[in-house]
Amino acid sequence: MTSTSLSTTETVDSQGEWEPKIMAFCCNWCSYAGADLAGTSRIQYPTNARILRVNCTGRISPEFILAALNMGADGVLVSGCHPGDCHYTSGNLKARARWALMETAIEQAGVDPRRVRLQWASASEAQVFADGVRTLTEQVRKLGPIRREWV
Amino acid sequence: MSGTEDEPRIGVFVCHCGHNIAGTVDVEAVAHMASNLPGVAFAADEMFMCSDAGQTLIKEKIKEHNLNRVVVASCSPRMHEPTFRRVVEEAGLNRYLFDQVNLREHVSWCHMREPELATEKAIDLVRMSVARASKLQNLPIKKVNVLPTTLVVGGGIAGLRASLDIADRGFDVLLVEKTPKLGGNVAKWTHLFPSDETGADIIKPLIRDVKKNKRIKILTESKVSEFDGYIGNFGVTVKNLKTEKEERYEVGAVIVTTGFEPFKPVGYYSYGESPDILTLAELQELPRSEQLLKISNGKPVKKVVFIGCVGSRQPGVKGHEHCSRHCCSATAKAAADLRDRVDEVLVLYQDIRTYGKGHEEFHRMARQKHVIYSKFPQNEYPDVIVKKSKITIKWRDVLADEDLEFEPDMVVLASAMIPPEDVEETSHLFSLTRSGDGFFNPEHIKLAPLTTHTAGVMIAGAAQAAKNASESVIDASGAAAKAVGLMAQGEVEIESTVSHVIPELCSSCHTCLTACAYNAISMDETKDPPIAVVTEAKCHGCGTCAAACPSSAIVMYHSTDDQILTMVEAFLCPSPSIQGGG
Ligand SMILES: Cc1cc2nc3c(=O)[nH]c(=O)nc-3n(C[C@H](O)[C@H](O)[C@H](O)COP(=O)(O)OP(=O)(O)OC[C@H]3O[C@@H](n4cnc5c(N)ncnc54)[C@H](O)[C@@H]3O)c2cc1C
Ligand code: SF4
Ligand code: SF4
Ligand code: SF4
Ligand code: FES
Numbered sequence: 001m002t003s004t005s006l007s008t009t010e011t012v013d014s015q016g017e018w019e020p021k022i023m024a025f026c027c028n029w030c031s032y033a034g035a036d037l038a039g040t041s042r043i044q045y046p047t048n049a050r051i052l053r054v055n056c057t058g059r060i061s062p063e064f065i066l067a068a069l070n071m072g073a074d075g076v077l078v079s080g081c082h083p084g085d086c087h088y089t090s091g092n093l094k095a096r097a098r099w100a101l102m103e104t105a106i107e108q109a110g111v112d113p114r115r116v117r118l119q120w121a122s123a124s125e126a127q128v129f130a131d132g133v134r135t136l137t138e139q140v141r142k143l144g145p146i147r148r149e150w151v
Numbered sequence: 152m153s154g155t156e157d158e159p160r161i162g163v164f165v166c167h168c169g170h171n172i173a174g175t176v177d178v179e180a181v182a183h184m185a186s187n188l189p190g191v192a193f194a195a196d197e198m199f200m201c202s203d204a205g206q207t208l209i210k211e212k213i214k215e216h217n218l219n220r221v222v223v224a225s226c227s228p229r230m231h232e233p234t235f236r237r238v239v240e241e242a243g244l245n246r247y248l249f250d251q252v253n254l255r256e257h258v259s260w261c262h263m264r265e266p267e268l269a270t271e272k273a274i275d276l277v278r279m280s281v282a283r284a285s286k287l288q289n290l291p292i293k294k295v296n297v298l299p300t301t302l303v304v305g306g307g308i309a310g311l312r313a314s315l316d317i318a319d320r321g322f323d324v325l326l327v328e329k330t331p332k333l334g335g336n337v338a339k340w341t342h343l344f345p346s347d348e349t350g351a352d353i354i355k356p357l358i359r360d361v362k363k364n365k366r367i368k369i370l371t372e373s374k375v376s377e378f379d380g381y382i383g384n385f386g387v388t389v390k391n392l393k394t395e396k397e398e399r400y401e402v403g404a405v406i407v408t409t410g411f412e413p414f415k416p417v418g419y420y421s422y423g424e425s426p427d428i429l430t431l432a433e434l435q436e437l438p439r440s441e442q443l444l445k446i447s448n449g450k451p452v453k454k455v456v457f458i459g460c461v462g463s464r465q466p467g468v469k470g471h472e473h474c475s476r477h478c479c480s481a482t483a484k485a486a487a488d489l490r491d492r493v494d495e496v497l498v499l500y501q502d503i504r505t506y507g508k509g510h511e512e513f514h515r516m517a518r519q520k521h522v523i524y525s526k527f528p529q530n531e532y533p534d535v536i537v538k539k540s541k542i543t544i545k546w547r548d549v550l551a552d553e554d555l556e557f558e559p560d561m562v563v564l565a566s567a568m569i570p571p572e573d574v575e576e577t578s579h580l581f582s583l584t585r586s587g588d589g590f591f592n593p594e595h596i597k598l599a600p601l602t603t604h605t606a607g608v609m610i611a612g613a614a615q616a617a618k619n620a621s622e623s624v625i626d627a628s629g630a631a632a633k634a635v636g637l638m639a640q641g642e643v644e645i646e647s648t649v650s651h652v653i654p655e656l657c658s659s660c661h662t663c664l665t666a667c668a669y670n671a672i673s674m675d676e677t678k679d680p681p682i683a684v685v686t687e688a689k690c691h692g693c694g695t696c697a698a699a700c701p702s703s704a705i706v707m708y709h710s711t712d713d714q715i716l717t718m719v720e721a722f723l724c725p726s727p728s729i730q731g732g733g
Contacts, residue, residue, distance in 0.1 A: 019268070023719060028229075029584060029604060036227045039256030047268040050275050050722050051257055053228070054710060055648070058666075059694030067716055071723035084575075087582050087604065088693035089668045098698075124587045130261070 020140040022049040022075045023068040024133070027057045027092070030081035033123035038130045045130035046137040049077060056080070058091025062102040065116060069106060075115045075140035079132060082120040092120070110148030114139055159190035159285040162218040163277065164209060166200035166225035168255055175259035177270045181224065184274050190285045192216045200225045206238045213242040220244075220284040224252035224277050230595060245289040247647065247709055252280045275722050282721035286714045290647035295688070297383035297643050298403035300325060301634045304375060304577070307335020308620050309612025309627040310408035311357045316631035318366035322638050325400055326361070327389055328371045329573075333358045335410050336613075337620050340435045344484040344619075345509035349439070353620075374573075378405075378580045379669070381688070382607030383643050404607050404634040407591065408627065409577055411613040414462040414471075414567040420535040425542060428535065428562040431457070431481060443492055445560055447540060452493050456544055456559040457482050458533060459500040462567035463617075471567060473588040475617040478565035479503050480510040485563070487517035496522045497557060499533050499546055507619060526550055535562060568617035581608050590616045601630045606645070609633050648709040649690040650697055656704035657682040666699035 026032040032053050038045065054060060057080030065076050078095065086092040096118065103113045117136040121129040163185040167173035178196040186194035193216045199205050200223050212218060221239050225231065228251035236246035254273050262269040299322050303310045306328030314324045332338070333354075340350035361367055370389055376397060377388035387400045413432035416422045422430075426446040437443075443452040459482060463475040482498060483505060490496045498517075503524070505514040518524065526549045527533055533546035545556050570589040571577075578585055582605045584592045591610045594602040601609050609630040612623035637643060652663075652672075659680040663672045671689035674681040683704070685696075697707040 021723065023722060033229060033584070035261075036229055036253070036256040039227075039258075039260035042260055042263065044263060045261055047258075047262045047265055047272050050272065050279065051253070052279070052715065052718050054694065054715070056693040056695060059698055059707065059710060061698035061712070063712070064715055064719065068719050068723065071720055073719075073723055081584075084579065085584070087584075088691055088695065089579075089582075091668070091693045091695045094666060094695050094699065123584045123592055 018145060020048050020074040020137055020145075021072065022077055022133070022137060022140065023073040024049040024051045024077040024079065025054055025057070025060045025064065026051050027080040027087070028053055028055050029087035030085065030123050031079035031119075031121045031129055034079075034121040034125050034129040037123065037126035041126050043126055043130045045133050048137045049133045056086060056088050056091035057095035058086070058088060060095055062098055062105060065102060066106065066109070069109075069111050069115065069146060072146060074143075074146045075117070075136050077132065077136050078116070078118045079121050079129060082122055085122060110150050111146070112143055112149075114143060115146065157219060159220050160192040160216065160218050161188075161190045161220040161222060161281055161284050162209070162212050162216060163188075163191055163194040163222045163224065163281060164200055164205070165194070165196040165277070166205070166223065166254070167196060167198050168225060168259075169199065172225070172254050172259045175263055175266050175269050176254055176273045177266070180270060181254075181273050181277055185222075185277050185281060188278060188281045190220075191281060192218055201231050201234055206234075209235070209238050210242040213239065213244060218244075219248060220287060221249045222252060222277065222280045222284050223249070224254045224273070224280070226255040227253045227257070230598065246292070247290040248284075248287050250280045250284045250287065252276045278725060279718040279721045282717045283714050286711070286717050287709075290708055293645050293647055294642045295381070295383045295645055297638050297641055298401055299323060299638045300400075300402045301404045301406060301638065302327065302375070302385070302387055302400070302402040303406045303408060305329075305335065305408040305410055305612075305614065306333040306369070306371070307408060307410045307612060307623070308337045308354060308357070309410065309614070309623040310335070310406070311354070311361050312624045312627035313406050313408060313611060313631040313634075314361055314367050315357070315364065316628050317635055318364045320635045320639075322366065322635060324367040325387070325389075325402060326367055326369045327373050327375055328369070329374050329392065331372050333361065333369070333371065336413070336432075339432070340481075341437070341439050342435060342481070342485040342488045344480045345507065345513060350435075375580055381691070382645060383637070384688075385607065404609070404637050405581065406609045406611055406627075406630045406634060407577065407581060407583070407614050408610075408612045409571055409574070409614045411568040411590075411617065412571045414569045416461045416564050416566045419461050419566075420458060420533070420562065420564055421537050421542075422564060424537045425540065427542060427560060428537070428564070430461075430564050430566045431478065431485065432566065434485065434563050435481075441492070443489060443561070450560075452560040454495045454557070454559045455486075455489060455493055455497070455561045455563060456557060457486055457496070457498045457563045457565060459498065459565045460502075461564040462569070464501065469587070470569060470589045473567075473617060474504065475568040476504070477568065477617065477619045480505050480507060480514070480619065482563075482565045483510070483514040483517045483522075486522045487513055487520050490517070490520040490522050497559070498522060498524045499527050499544075500524060501527065501529060507621070525555065568613060570614075581605055583608070583610070586616075588616060590614060601626060601633055607637065607643075646692060648692040648707075649687045650685050650692070650694065650705050650707045652683045652685055653704050653706060654678070654682045656702050658702045658704070659683075660701060662699050662701060663696035663705060666696045668693070668695070672696060
């Protein structure tokens with residue numbers, strides 16, 4: 001990776017307001033499909049998240065989340081199938097098992113853990129998906145641009 | 152992997168999707184930004200990328216500009232990825248050198264009121280995809296043999312039809328039914344629409360043919376207890392529910408026809424408070440007789456009320472929002488039949504949807520026979536009061552704008568079709584997702600309604616959604632044709648997106664063995680220290696092992712660390728020169 005420090009580029013909308021940048025990792029089978037359904041159902045939600053499709057949340061290594069925060073993401077969303085519903089039976093359980101550790105790691109790196117969100121949204125839960133994006137975006141908006149602080 | 156080390160020459164095609172994308176996203180700006188990205192040799196916007204014109208454009212530009220990677224920014228890849236993969240392949244590119252950006256479902260349709268921010272998002276997503284594209288690699292196209300047997304789960308009208316169709320074309324069927332009898336729900340109905348037969352009349356010849364057919368192995372009182380493998384080569388364990396004995400089978404394809412269950416409307420219209428308040432399904436199961444008798448005291452029924460949409464079409468009530476689609480017609484049929492035997496028949500309804508071929512006709516026939524239809528308001532349900540074994544029903548008639556009251560001998564509730572109680576078990580076994588109504592999701596509601604996201608597993612009949620028997624049979628024949636097509640080909644292409652251990656990096660820690668849910672990884676003990684190896688045929692490509700490996704020794708093809716991180720970087724720290732129009 002070329003960047004190891006926090007990026008200083010900030011997204012600014014046409015009115016000059018700061019817009020949170022959210023990196024979203026979605027599994028193909030539930031949450032990506034849920035996001036598709038949100039579109040098909042014309043559910044409107046904040047534009048801040050950029051979805052990256054992986055087969056399963058089990059694929060998402062803590063390294064990806066840390067890298068995103070390192071590169072200047074203001075928030076990171078991980079969205080997958082409900083426990084028990086993973087297309088690969090249990091990838092999401094392994095993602096969940098890693099999550100607590102990952103939260104500790106980002107806290108130690110001085111990043112507020114409220115900037116990351118793990119959620120379950122099935123292929124039919126378009127509203128749950130959209131609400132998740134909204135919740136995280138609003139939470140991050142309150143926290144302000146990404147910065148490191150140790151409290 | 153065979154190298155694609157040559158310099159990337161990426162073609163980017165931004166789709167208008169008519170007004171669908173271009174109405175919100177400035178597609179020209181997106182294409183213009185893309186043309187300035189590193190590695191991009193060609194970028195353009197086009198009206199409909201999935202049309203013949205769009206597909207031809209891709210092929211022409213691949214030739215003209217010697218493109219070796221293609222990015223299409225259009226609808227969801229869950230819809231058209233296979234289409235565009237085929238297109239690039241026809242132009243001589245490996246299918247894995249294609250990437251799709253979702254500008255419709257994930258951008259234009261969900262940010263309709265924010266065109267500027269939507270365009271910014273579109274630009275980021277395209278930049279991310281282009282970055283990924285330059286890291287994409289050729290992967291081999293792999294084929295596996297297809298075993299010439301299909302497993303059919305559920306012996307209702309859909310399962311029976313599918314089994315016969317497959318057997319008639321010369322392939323073997325393993326038919327698994329959990330109850331002691333074949334026939335499913337249709338076998339129980341005494342008033343079948345649109346014909347004048349009973350369910351048994353219809354289903355008996357089918358069962359006879361299935362039983363006679365040597366190619367169909369029937370296992371009743373049995374359920375699938377384990378399921379593994381991949382398209383063409385599934386392993387199935389079937390458990391006999393009585394003896395608990397398990398047996399193992401191997402099949403090439405699967406059709407799930409597990410159907411539905413009639414909803415028991417506890418909490419609706421005093422159901423359960425009097426034996427004379429029953430569901431339409433329960434009425435249909437009563438033995439056919441000259442006279443309809445009260446369940447409570449055996450006296451003849453003179454007045455009957457039917458109520459429609461019971462447990463159906465309730466916005467906000469999970470699993471009960473859908474229209475059950477059979478009940479308007481089934482009610483009309485039963486009401487018309489009963490009108491000959493009782494004095495008064497009343498149907499209380501919200502809406503009437505007798506949409507099938509011939510259905511409207513017997514709805515009209517019911518009215519001609521003086522079945523009385525009365526519409527009640529959407530949110531003001533009729534009141535059914537049981538007092539000392541007398542039933543009183545009060546409701547508001549919308550058309551007369553009047554409050555009415557009636558004392559029927561019997562109340563019949565046309566209750567919803569809901570999934571069978573063990574549906575969750577079935578969905579986990581075959582990795583099927585379910586929609587809001589609780590029934591299984593097809594691969595695509597319009598383009599692929601019979602296949603699912605588990606390659607080689609089809610769905611048919613009421614397992615997919617509430618529907619009537621003829622629709623279920625149409626599904627069944629369609630799904631059977633899919634299975635036969637697969638088996639007749641004898642071989643099928645499978646995804647090459649599997650994981651791979653780089654032996655030199657493996658530290659022999661065994662972490663990946665526990666991470667994999669499919670036992671696809673084992674340790675090669677002939678090496679010292681032992682190193683992990685992936686059995687590709689068993690790998691489903693979830694990538695969990697790659698995320699778990701502490702030594703970064705596992706490469707998940709088509710979803711490598713590098714391919715993922717490069718997208719994160721392209722979003723968050725694009726080099727200033729490539730920020731393009733963003
Ligand atoms: C009251 C009522 C009246 C109706 N009247 C009509 C009518 O007049 N005309 C009409 O066209 N349609 C009618 N329908 C609709 C009709 O019943 C359905 O369309 C039809 O039954 C669907 O057939 P199927 O084979 O898909 O499912 P089902 O008939 O539900 O059969 C599914 C079979 O799968 C079995 N099964 C379930 N789970 C498992 C499992 N895990 N393992 C193994 N086996 C399993 C079940 O035991 C069952 O045998 C009516 C429905 C209702 C409720
Ligand atoms: S078919 Fe008719 S009675 Fe049944 S849920 Fe639909 S509208 Fe209601
Ligand atoms: S997790 Fe990685 S290092 Fe450990 S055994 Fe598996 S491949 Fe080797
Ligand atoms: S990618 Fe998933 S299925 Fe394949 S070996 Fe790794 S953990 Fe197992
Ligand atoms: S496939 Fe969705 S979490 Fe595993």
